[in-house]
Amino acid sequence: MAGKGRFITLEGGEGVGKSTLASALEARLVARGLRVVRTREPGGTSGAEAIRRLILSPPPNVAGWEPLAETLLFYAARTNHLDNLIRPSLNAGSWVICDRFSDSTRAYQAAAGHVPGEHIETLDKICVGETTPDLTLVLDLPLSAARHRMAVRANDKDAIEARAQKYHEDVHQAFLAIARANPQRCVVLDASAAPDALAKAAMAVIDERFGGGR
Ligand SMILES: Nc1ncnc2c1ncn2[C@@H]1O[C@H](COP(=O)(O)OP(=O)(O)O)[C@@H](O)[C@H]1O
Numbered sequence: 001m002a003g004k005g006r007f008i009t010l011e012g013g014e015g016v017g018k019s020t021l022a023s024a025l026e027a028r029l030v031a032r033g034l035r036v037v038r039t040r041e042p043g044g045t046s047g048a049e050a051i052r053r054l055i056l057s058p059p060p061n062v063a064g065w066e067p068l069a070e071t072l073l074f075y076a077a078r079t080n081h082l083d084n085l086i087r088p089s090l091n092a093g094s095w096v097i098c099d100r101f102s103d104s105t106r107a108y109q110a111a112a113g114h115v116p117g118e119h120i121e122t123l124d125k126i127c128v129g130e131t132t133p134d135l136t137l138v139l140d141l142p143l144s145a146a147r148h149r150m151a152v153r154a155n156d157k158d159a160i161e162a163r164a165q166k167y168h169e170d171v172h173q174a175f176l177a178i179a180r181a182n183p184q185r186c187v188v189l190d191a192s193a194a195p196d197a198l199a200k201a202a203m204a205v206i207d208e209r210f211g212g213g214r
Pocket residue numbers: 012013014015016017018019020021149150152153191192193194195196198
């Protein structure tokens with residue numbers, strides 16, 4: 001294999017199938033002889049995973065992080081993740097598949113949590129800089145279908161999953177708006193497709209964008 005690594009992010013609400021698609025894409029790209037690093041946000045490095053636990057399970061005496069505090073925790077985690085895993089992997093020629101990235105902060109903390117969008121763009125310039133994704137796949141699924149999948153998964157809800165229905169509806173609409181505003185980077189996929197069909201559709205986008213991943 002030759003060539004440079006590509007940075008692909010998967011976005012969408014809880015239960016839309018991001019993690020399932022991330023492993024399917026990893027398998028398909030590895031089968032082509034590519035080196036692939038599959039990672040997630042918040043997290044991906046030991047430092048960022050520690051921050052993930054703080055975000056998703058706030059200490060018992062914390063009523064919940066204020067939206068701005070939560071945003072700063074996400075960017076602290078993202079900076080650590082970029083410095084210690086994402087950039088070194090891309091520089092070494094690996095493809096990086098990241099389950100959630102900056103668009104999740106835009107959708108959750110800005111659109112649904114009402115942190116001013118320009119604050120997030122400022123932080124993004126500082127922390128992400130040039131390392132913006134080459135491709136973002138936005139998984140689109142009605143909230144009711146995503147809820148149904150989550151119920152089957154039956155884990156305890158974390159601090160963000162537990163927020164009101166309106167918050168999650170705002171998140172869903174925000175992801176679609178982000179994709180519309182960034183057509184050169186984002187592609188919306190119908191996430192109601194079966195896992196294999198969704199992976200095929202995602203690979204078709206990757207082939208179209210990157211010339212067959214070769
Ligand atoms: N394309 C799909 N069609 C049907 N069920 C799916 C699909 N993708 C994932 N699932 C199931 O839905 C649940 C949530 O999927 P997951 O990949 O964990 O979503 P996310 O990472 O977006 O929260 C899991 O039980 C998973 O097996």
